[in-house]
Amino acid sequence: MGKIYTITSGKGGVGKSTTTANLALGMAIAGKKVVAIDLDIGLRNLDMILGLENRIVYNIIDLLEGRAKLNSALIRDKRGDNLKLLAASQTNSKEDLSKEKFLDLLKLLKEQFDFVFIDSPAGIETGFSNAFAGAEGVIIVATPEISSIRDADRVVGILEANGKHNISLIVNRIKPEMVKKGEMMSQDDILQILAIDLLGIVPDDPKMIEYTNKGEPAVLDKISVTANAYINITRRLMGEDVPQLELKPKSFLRKLFERL
Amino acid sequence: MLFDFLKRKRKSAKLATERLHVILAHERGMARLPFFDDLKSDLIKVLSKYTDTKDTLNISVSHRDGYDFIEINVPITGNNSK
Ligand SMILES: Nc1ncnc2c1ncn2[C@@H]1O[C@H](COP(=O)(O)OP(=O)(O)OP(=O)(O)O)[C@@H](O)[C@H]1O
Ligand SMILES: [Mg+2]
Numbered sequence: 001m002g003k004i005y006t007i008t009s010g011k012g013g014v015g016k017s018t019t020t021a022n023l024a025l026g027m028a029i030a031g032k033k034v035v036a037i038d039l040d041i042g043l044r045n046l047d048m049i050l051g052l053e054n055r056i057v058y059n060i061i062d063l064l065e066g067r068a069k070l071n072s073a074l075i076r077d078k079r080g081d082n083l084k085l086l087a088a089s090q091t092n093s094k095e096d097l098s099k100e101k102f103l104d105l106l107k108l109l110k111e112q113f114d115f116v117f118i119d120s121p122a123g124i125e126t127g128f129s130n131a132f133a134g135a136e137g138v139i140i141v142a143t144p145e146i147s148s149i150r151d152a153d154r155v156v157g158i159l160e161a162n163g164k165h166n167i168s169l170i171v172n173r174i175k176p177e178m179v180k181k182g183e184m185m186s187q188d189d190i191l192q193i194l195a196i197d198l199l200g201i202v203p204d205d206p207k208m209i210e211y212t213n214k215g216e217p218a219v220l221d222k223i224s225v226t227a228n229a230y231i232n233i234t235r236r237l238m239g240e241d242v243p244q245l246e247l248k249p250k251s252f253l254r255k256l257f258e259r260l
Numbered sequence: 261m262l263f264d265f266l267k268r269k270r271k272s273a274k275l276a277t278e279r280l281h282v283i284l285a286h287e288r289g290m291a292r293l294p295f296f297d298d299l300k301s302d303l304i305k306v307l308s309k310y311t312d313t314k315d316t317l318n319i320s321v322s323h324r325d326g327y328d329f330i331e332i333n334v335p336i337t338g339n340n341s342k
Contacts, residue, residue, distance in 0.1 A: 146276050153284050157291045160323075182271030189277045193284065 002033075004106055004116040005237070006135040010151030012122030014143045015172040018208065018217075019230075020119035021049040026219040026227075026234040028082035032114040035074065038088035039131050040121040041097055047087050051215020052078065061089040064101040070108070079220075084113075094127035106134040115237070124158060132159060137166045139199060143173045144185040153194055168199035170233065175204045176247040187244075200233035202226060203247050289321035292328050296321065303332065311336050 007020045017040070024036035037060065038046035047053040055075045058068035063086070077083035089096070109116050120131030132138050138159055142152040152169070159167055171187045178184035187201050205226040211218045218226040228245060235242045289296040300319050307317065311334065318333040 144273075146280055149280055150283060150287070153287065154291070157288060161291075179273070182273050185273045185276055189273065193277065193280050 002110040002113045002115055003137065003237075004110065004118065004135045005137045005139055006118040006120055006132045007139045007141060008120040008128070008131060008155060009122065009141045009148070010124065010153075010155040011142075011148045014148050015141050015202070016122070017045040017049055017119050018212075019139070019141050019170060019172065019202070020117050021046055022217045022219040022230040023234055023237070024083055024115070024117045025050065025077070025079075025217050026230045027115050027117075027237070028077065028080060029219070030231075030234055030238070031082065032238070033082055033112070034115045034117065035084045035086060035109055035113045037086045037116065037118045039097075039118050039127065041088050041092055041094045041127060042090065043121070044088045044090050046119050047075075047085060048215060049212055049217060050077065050083075050085060052085050053215075056085075056087045059087045059089040060102075061092045061096055064098060064105065094121065094125075094130075097127070097130055099130050099133060102130055103134045124155060128158075129162070132162070132164060135164075137168070138164055139168055139170055140194075140196070141170050141172050142190065142194075144171060144179075144187075144190060149185075149190055149193060156194060156196060168197045169194060170199050170202060172202045173204040174201055174247055177249040179247075180249050198244065199236060200229060201245060201247065202229045202233075285318075285320040289319070292321050292323065293330075299330075307334060 005023075007016050007023075009016050017038075020036055024034050027034045036046060036050070038044060039060070040046075041061065047056055052075055055078070058073040060073065062068040063070065063073040073086060074084040075087060077085065106116065118131055118135060121127045140152050140155060142148045156167055169191065171190055174187065175184055179186045187198060191198050203225055205218060205224070207221070207224070207226070208218065211221065218224060219230040221227050225245075225247070232242055232245045286296075293299070300317075303319065304317055316335045320331050322329045322331055
C-alpha cells in the first residue's frame with residue numbers, strides 16, 4: 001500500500017509546488033513508483049516545474065467526472081516510467097472537485113503507487129480540506145519569515161482540529177550566511193515555535209529560477225546542495241534514519257569558484 | 261546610552277522569534293477558545309482591582325494530553341497594595 005503526503009503551507013508562494021515536484025521526482029529516481037497531483041484547481045504549476053506541460057491532455061477534473069480514463073489522465077514523466085503527473089484543471093474552480101470522488105481516486109492510486117504527493121493551493125479556504133482529507137502525512141512548507149511561520153501555525157491548528165497528527169515541516173529558502181549573522185531565524189528557532197517534527201531543510205538557491213525555466217527540477221542537478229537537500233528528505237520519507245543536512249555559509253573560495 | 265546600544269545590537273532574527281511567540285500565544289488561544297479575548301479582559305478587570313497587571317498579565321492556552329490549559333502568569337509588580 002502506498003503512502004499519501006499532502007504538501008501545504010498557509011501562506012502562498014513559499015515553495016509548495018517546487019517542493020512537491022522535487023520530492024516526487026527524487027522518489028522516482030530512487031526507484032519508487034510515484035504520482036504527483038496538482039490540486040491547485042484553476043491554476044496550473046506543477047506541469048511547468050516538471051517540464052511536462054506539453055504532454056497534458058486530460059486533467060484531474062476530467063478524470064473525476066469520467067471524461068478520461070485513469071491511464072490517459074496520468075501523464076508520464078519524460079525522464080522515466082516511475083513518475084506520473086495528474087494535472088490541475090484551469091477552467092474549473094476549486095468547488096468543482098468532488099471530495100468523495102477524489103477520496104475514491106486516492107484509494108485506487110494507493111494500490112498502484114508507492115507514494116502519492118498532493119500539491120495544495122495556498123490558503124485555508126475551499127480546496128485546502130480536500131487536499132489533506134485522504135492523506136496520512138502532511139508536509140508543511142515554511143520560509144524563515146514571520147508571516148510564513150504565523151500562517152503555518154494556523155494550518156497546524158486546523159489540521160490538528162481535524163485529527164491529522166502526522167505533520168512535519170520543511171523549512172525552505174534558508175540562507176546560512178544570514179542565519180549565522182542572526183539576521184534570519186534558524187530552523188531550530190522555527191521548530192521551537194511551531195513544535196512539529198522537522199522533515200528537512202532546503203537552502204535558498206539562486207539557480208531555482210533556471211531549473212524552473214528549463215523544466216528540470218533541482219533534484220536532477222545531482223552535485224548541488226539543493227538536490228542533496230531534497231534527496232535527504234526523500235530518504236527520510238522512505239523510512240531511512242538520515243541525519244539532517246547541515247547548511248554552511250559559503251566560503252570565500254567557493255563563492256569565487258562559482259563565479260568562474 | 262548603553263541601553264540603546266544593546267537594543268540596536270539585538271539581531272532581527274531574535275526579535276522575529278520573540279514577536280512570533282507573543283502573537284502565536286494569542287492566536288492559538290483564540291483558535292482553541294473563542295471566548296479567549298473576553299476571558300482575558302474580564303481577568304484584567306478583576307486582577308487590576310488588586311494589582312497593576314494590565315500590561316504584564318500573560319495569559320496563554322496550551323494543549324497537553326488531550327486537554328486545553330489556560331495558563332496565567334501575573335507578575336506582582338510595584339504597588340500591589342492598590
Ligand atoms: N529553495 C528555493 N530557493 C530559491 N527559490 C525558491 C526556492 N523554493 C521556491 N523558490 C521560488 O519561489 C517561487 C514560489 O515557489 P512555488 O511556486 O513552488 O511556491 P508555492 O508555495 O507553490 O506558491 P503558490 O502558493 O502560488 O502555489 C518560485 O519562483 C520558486 O522558484
Ligand atoms: Mg503552488
